[in-house]
Amino acid sequence: MFNILKKHKKDRKVVVIGIDGVPYTLLIDYINREIMPELSKLCSKGKLLKMKSTLPEISSVAWTSFMTGKNPGEHGIFGFMEIDRQSYEYTFPNFHSLRERPFWERDDIKTIAFNIPQTYPAKQMNGVMVSGFVAIDLKKATYPERVFNYLNGIGYRIDVNAKLATENPEAFFKDLFDTFEKRKKAIEYLYDNEEWQLFIGTITETDRLHHFFFDSAHGGSNFEIFERYYKELDRFLGIMAGKALKDGAVFMTCSDHGFADIKTEVYINRWLIENAYLKLNSTEGLKGITKESKVFCLDPSRIYIHLEGKYKRGNVKNSDCKSLIGELKDKLSGLTFEGQNVIKDIYLKEEIFRGNCVDDGPDIYLLPNYGFDLKGATNREHIFGKTHFRGMHTYDDAHFFISEPLQSEDFKIEDVAGVISRYLK
Template sequence: MLVSNQAKVVVIGLDCAEPTLVFEEWIDELPHIKKIMDTGSYGRMRSSDPPITVPAWASMMTGKDPGQLGFYGFRNRNSYDYEDMRLTDSTSLVEPTVWDILGKRGYQSIILGVPPSYPPKPIKGNLISCFLTPDHSVSYTHPPELKEEITDRVGTYQFDVKNFRTEQVNELLDDIYQMTQIRFETAEYLLQHKPWDFFMMVEMGIDRIHHAFWHYMDEKHVLYTDSTYKEAIRKYYQYVDGRIGELLACIPEDAHIFIVSDHGAKRMDGGLCINEWLMREGYLKLKNKVDEPVPLTSDMIDWNKTMAWGFGGYYGRLCLNVKGREPKGIIPKRHFESIRNELISKLKQIKDEQGNLLETKVFKPQKRYKDVKRIPPDLIVYFGDLYWRSVGSVGNNTMYVYENDTGPDGANHDYHGIFISNTRPVYAKDADIGRLHLMDMAPTLLSLFKIGKRKKMRGVNIFNEPSLYARIKKRGP
């Protein structure tokens, strides 16, 4: 039964918000965020593996890891055919979210831009889909008529910026501000005009501005140049803090408030060309020599002489060509683990151009996740402790590049995002409660509605777990 005096719960998601910038460098310039930190609690919150938007938000809102969810990034293998890839969207998410569970108890939710929520699924309440939405020609709200209402009452909703990997950074900056403005105005409208018990929004602007402007801000960046854009990220954080202040004015004083991010950010020192490395080590063979950088496609590969190939992105994904599994597999199944272990050992020994170890981390999905559904990569790789991205193209004639091969991008993702709440756990000695895990959010949110932790959730209730304080202090990357 719905509790009539239930306090409302609010989650403000800031995709990619970086804890060092928020908690240390700029906190005195973010008065609305600082006020919540001073009166409540905050900490660094460990992201999912891999630490990227999809699957991180889904992991946060289900309490399940990517293996349990069955998707490991934006693009996943749909079958063992070489070209059969599937883009993640809301249909990929079959585990119940916080708002699904609340809806069954009669609670109303407002969900705005939480990935992956396109195409929109029915919920008890109102929903606007996320940045995966292709354009305004499709249905992107629940109920469907909410689409026209938002357009009439607020304006044209913006799912994302057109292209955050662009040289036209001045236009991009304007687009980021415009996107953030319309999204917060939409949030304020919904809070004021729709019934709700649980509200959650995700703003993508911080992620986009990090990728486009980090190298203008960070003097340690390999591409740093003194520019008028040096303060772009700082000023945008200040703007977002102001918008949060306006949003909070629409929320009851007794509401439980959270400000969170799905992962952090750090400078990108370079890109490791994963397929160039595999070719040099004898694991990947092309049919013909490639003299200029191009994306690797399956028709370029001599599968009869290839044991492994990889994908680019903020992290590396390696797939093995296994006999009886892939169409032209050559690795006998009995040798699968030995080849995988061999690759792990060699990947960890990769050095940069100066001869220093990159401190690369490699793991097997079966060892990292509670369960492994659908088809994961055979190995997941964090080059250079995430200071380096994975470059999937071939024809670079080098293992090392210092710009992104899919367009300008100055930042990579980092392991930890932010957690801020206006509530302080009973066990915490001070406001800084250390490093949490984003899977702790789902059981914590449910607990505020007096709903217990659901089956197979991996997280814990942040506010009522006596052992948590000791546990989180021991967590590493």
């Protein structure tokens, strides 16, 4: 570490390979089963940590905390969707919605930021940006134009075709590997052909595979797909770590959250309806929320008090909030499925958020026990159910790897920015 830190600032480099949704425990299992020998070699000299995600433990929030080094209450992203307080229509925050700048922008670090979720549309920057999920237009997702021309020329894909996972799994697997090949090719090209001090290349195929087939991650009918994919991922990590070593760069990998098998999905708005906290008079999401409604939920388990003065049809007075929140906590803590408690922890906004955007966050956040995938859907007829998803996000099983010594007992994704900056300043 001393040799790296005594370099002149402009000669210091950091390489980060983001691997969306890859749990620490899965990597340990695959290392032990010799599926990932390259990562095993890296771990013999570096440090692989179990890392906490953000709350909510979803990609848009977690990757924004990675980019900014800030809590959601500071950067202002609490989910992939919000609602308009007047019309109750869903709105979708994008890269322009961030209330904090990425750390590389604050510190004027020449950066390649490739395929990071929640970076659409791409903005002009000191370096290169290729937006990740939920980008819909490659041209708008790319800066500068020469990079778009290259990506378009190789048939680069922003994302896999997720619909295939249920319609035709074999076609989905082929699409997954084809998209991964284009992703790797683009990452290596940008690494070799663009100037940078910080290089971030993010892999998102892992998250898609996990959502639809995580029940095969440790064994099962599709385990051979996991084994093949992770062996290819491992080879790629070895290649990128080798490039970083040759260039004297610190090498890191990072996920935004972990994953676990799903026992059942849990529809919180249905629970609120059945317990007389929410009433809807239409099937159009929350547009039909009535004045009698006290509470509503946005994905995954963000509970908002329907406050008078804050929402157009809000009817809950500030003076009633404390007792209402206490009542909800008592009832939700007793929610069970087949004898198991669904909810692990119930947080109030002031317990987990800090910053100027706290008021925009949920009043209550529910963290489930593993196996219970909480949802904000409004169209379910029952509290519990299952769909095509087989994997759910987890908060406390993300991972972080660094090729240099690192001591930390309670490492969070928002801490990564500070670690990167330490090696670049």
